[in-house]
Amino acid sequence: MTSTPIPGPDAPTPAGREATLPDDGLQQGPLIPPRTATTGEPMIAINAVSKWYGSFQVLTDCTTTVSKGEVVVVCGPSGSGKSTLIKCVNALEPFQEGQITVDGTKVKDRATNLPKLRSRVGMVFQHFELFPHLSITDNLTLAQRKVLGRSPADAEKRGLDLLARVGLSDHAKKYPGQLSGGQQQRVAIARALAMDPVVMLFDEPTSALDPEMVGEVLDVMVELARDGMTMMVVTHEMGFARKVADRVIFMDRGEIVEDATKSDFFGQPRSPRAQHFLSKILSH
Ligand SMILES: Nc1ncnc2c1ncn2[C@@H]1O[C@H](COP(=O)(O)OP(=O)(O)OP(=O)(O)O)[C@@H](O)[C@H]1O
Numbered sequence: 001m002t003s004t005p006i007p008g009p010d011a012p013t014p015a016g017r018e019a020t021l022p023d024d025g026l027q028q029g030p031l032i033p034p035r036t037a038t039t040g041e042p043m044i045a046i047n048a049v050s051k052w053y054g055s056f057q058v059l060t061d062c063t064t065t066v067s068k069g070e071v072v073v074v075c076g077p078s079g080s081g082k083s084t085l086i087k088c089v090n091a092l093e094p095f096q097e098g099q100i101t102v103d104g105t106k107v108k109d110r111a112t113n114l115p116k117l118r119s120r121v122g123m124v125f126q127h128f129e130l131f132p133h134l135s136i137t138d139n140l141t142l143a144q145r146k147v148l149g150r151s152p153a154d155a156e157k158r159g160l161d162l163l164a165r166v167g168l169s170d171h172a173k174k175y176p177g178q179l180s181g182g183q184q185q186r187v188a189i190a191r192a193l194a195m196d197p198v199v200m201l202f203d204e205p206t207s208a209l210d211p212e213m214v215g216e217v218l219d220v221m222v223e224l225a226r227d228g229m230t231m232m233v234v235t236h237e238m239g240f241a242r243k244v245a246d247r248v249i250f251m252d253r254g255e256i257v258e259d260a261t262k263s264d265f266f267g268q269p270r271s272p273r274a275q276h277f278l279s280k281i282l283s284h
């Protein structure tokens, strides 16, 4: 695997990404070391994946790739298989047919070390799933120490650095219950980033939040995208998709019905199902 060059501070913004962020109080500096985006080299390759729950087929012949540095938004009606598909990417769900490769590692392979694979795939869910009995600092450092074997000092430095980047330095000693939903979700993102993932998966990270907190979480995600992180994001936040997505995948009834560039998806969705979905979601 070739390493990606790290551009200097004057490196151009990745194509299609809007670099302007609102002045939201987030600290300056990248969330991850800046990298060039969209190299064309696949980070995630999903190849003819089908999955059944008993006799119910939840995924049908799903094929797509996510290149290094690419941001792909996955949308579609409730029950269409979006969560299932991204859970297959880090082997939280098994699948019966096809193959998924993440950064060259086959997900469905007896030889694959799944804990190691999962440690390289950051996942942020709708519900933040922080440990309620641990302080924010301990939430940020636990997996770094247990899974990556980092020293307590190194883990804390990395965790607190990321906490600063998501604008929450003052909250290091608090417990999750003392933070708002938006703040907890930002901690969850920082916790995932502390593992130095090669890709980040998000499953409706803002849909459980009160409306006034959605923006602060999206700002962090926009910044992450701008820094060149490879991201697969299940969301109905079409403003986010318009702002940073390179591609949009539309799923319906377990199938990838549309896999298009952002401009094609919003400008001229091919399938009637995507057209119908967009007309509903954009009318609000
Ligand atoms: N553990 C399970 N056992 C059986 N069926 C399941 C299970 N998990 C999900 N399903 C079914 O699989 C289908 C896809 O579910 P999935 O959660 O992937 O959809 P989704 O697109 O993420 O929906 P939503 O937008 O509501 O989150 C649904 O019909 C769901 O009922």
Ligand SMILES: [Mg+2]
Residues within 6 Å of the ligand: 082, 083, 084, 203
């Ligand atoms: Mg879902």
